[in-house]
Amino acid sequence: MTEYGNGRPMARYIRHACASCVLLLVALLVNAARVQLVQSSSYDANPANRRPTIARWQQPRGDILVGGEPVTGSTDTGEQLRYERTYRDGPLYAPVTGFASQLYGTTFLEHAEDGVLSGTDPMLAPLPLWNDVTRRASPGGNVVTTLNRKAQQAAYRGLHGRKGAVAAIEPATGRILALVSTPSYDPAELSGNSEAAASAWARLNHDPEKPMLNRAVRQTYPPGSTFKVVTAAAALDAGVVTDLDGRTRSPDPYRLPGTDTRLTNEGDGCRDTTLRDAFAWSCNTVFAKLGVDVGVADMTATAQAFGFNDTRLRVPFAVAPSTFDTHVDKAQLALSSIGQYNTRATPLQMAMVAAAVADDGRLRTPYLVERTTRRGGETVAGGGLRPERQVMRPSTAVRLRELMTDVVREGTGTNAAIRGATVGGKTGTAQHGLGNAGVPYAWFVSWAQGDDDPEPKVAVAVVVEDASADRGEISGGGDAAPIAKDVMRAVLGL
Structure with a gap:
């Protein structure tokens, strides 16, 4: 009784027990905090954790808008993954929207603007800190595109399902007005998580025509004679040519x-002809020699000013870099200067070339998203002009517009002429394949200004790139120029 009578030893044991409980509680709280704050992302990313996926599809996605109208939607399936993505005119807009699939993720605008569309972007929330605490998504926001609906339709209609692509830009701003790739596909086929979606995925991925390839921004081609716009710009800027009507001393x-x-x-009359005639009739010999006379350094500088070799371009999704080989001998430089050898370009890149000529040598960074909005x-x-750079001297751009206008008025591009507008263009028929045995690609680049x-x-x-066409009938002026004409007419309202 004496040992425990005064209660002091017992009190000590109680204090120890309390201290142990406090330590255990602190350890529990620290561990909970570690799990919630440090390791939460790894648990979210664990394939066995379906809660993020279920939460992701518990509310409708925001919409992608063209001309103020949505080209996407969401439908309530009543299933665990509740809302499934829908598309209006899916094949027409697939190169822009991409897909949002419950099985296969997202691509293009659906991917680049996923935070806004899914409602997880903190900027959508009136009280972002509260959303961080509750981990609740805001209602999905909308993405307003720069597309011109009529131009997009004209481009898609003009290609008639043939393999190819169209890109159109507003020169003064960089707004992308049309972005079409064919053959295309309907993104709605991939939206759900059924066997039908898995079957469509397998079919589309094994299709030799590659309908899911965005040829406008993810495929590069030899640009052929359309690259002569770049070569002419380099020659004029470098002073290799000072007079459009002077002889070029070209054999x-x-x-x-x-x-x-x-x-x-291909034709006669190119020997020692003028730059004006060489451009109008696309004389390979003249431009190959001009490239060599300009030299690798200046040709490279001009090509890169236009955007070649740029690996950082986003619109907002990534664009495949167009290339101009900087390590070439003179023979290779000659071929590069007429858009062959290792010179390759996306249709968007060549639209940028035409846009720079049209805008006094200035080039705005192209973009596809005008602004993002809350659901209301x-x-x-968004909003505001994108960065610009001076690609060439303004005087050079003026002379190039003159040369491109001649092509449409009386050269190889007469099929692009539009009543009530001034049109400048450049045709191209690009060889490719082993020994140039492939069916040539038909190119046309142009700009237009209403009266x-x-x-x-x-x-x-x-x-x-139409593999079913007669090789001898393929030409930029015959196959590509009429498509460009329809797109330009749609934008001009003619």
Whole structure:
């Protein structure tokens, strides 16, 4: 009794027990905090955890808008993954929207603007900190695109399902007005999580025509003679050519430097002709020699100013870099300068080339999203012009517009002429394949200005790769120029 009578030893045991409980409680809280704050992302990303996926599809996605009208939607399936993505005119807008699939994720705008569309972007919330605490998503916001509905439809209709692509830009702002790739597909086929979606995925991925390939921004082609716009800009800026009507001292055929290979032309009259005539009739010999005379350094500088070799371009999704080889000998430089050898470009890149010519040598960074909004329409982000750079001297751009206008008025691009507008263009028929045995790609790049417009309103690039066509009948002027014409007319309202 003496040992425990005064209660002091017992009190000590109680204090120890309390201290142990407090330590255990602190350890529990620390561990809970570690799980919630440090490791939450790894648990969210664990494939066995379906809660984020279920939560993601518990509310409708926001919409992608064209001309103020949604081209996407959501339908209530009543299933665990409740809302499924729907598309209006899916094949027409697939190169822009991409898909939002419960099985296969997201692509293009559905991916690049997923935070807004899914409602997880903190900027959508009136009280972002409260949303962080509750981990609740706001209602999905909307993405307003720069697309011109009529131009998009004209481009899609003009391609007639053939393999090819169209890109159109507003030169003064960089707004993308049309972005079409064919053959296309309906993104709605991939929206759900049924066997039908899995079957469509397998079919589309094994289709040799590659309908899910966005040829406008993710496929590069040899640009052929359309690249002569770049070569002409380099020659004029460098002072290699000072007079559009002066003789160029160009032989026909032209022997590639350091080789026995002789470069020829499709037509006659290219020997020692002027830059004006060489551009109008697309003389390979003249432009190959001009590229060599300009030199690798200046040709590279001009090409890169237009956007070649740029790996950072986003619109907001990534664009495949167009390429101009910077490590070439003179023979390779000659071929590069007529859009062959390792020179490759996306249709968007060639639309940028035409846009720079149209806008006095300035090039705006192209973009596809005008702004993002909350569901009620309040702007969250966007607006304002994108950065610009001076690609060439303004005087050079003026002379290039003159040359491109001649092509449409009396050269190889007459099929692009539009009554009530000034149109400038450049045709191209690009060889490719082993020994150039592949069916040539038909190119046309152009810009247009209505008679009542203060400046050019649209720049377009069209490429057609039609394996079913007669090789001898493929040409930029015959196959691609009429498509560009329809797109330009749609933008001009003619």
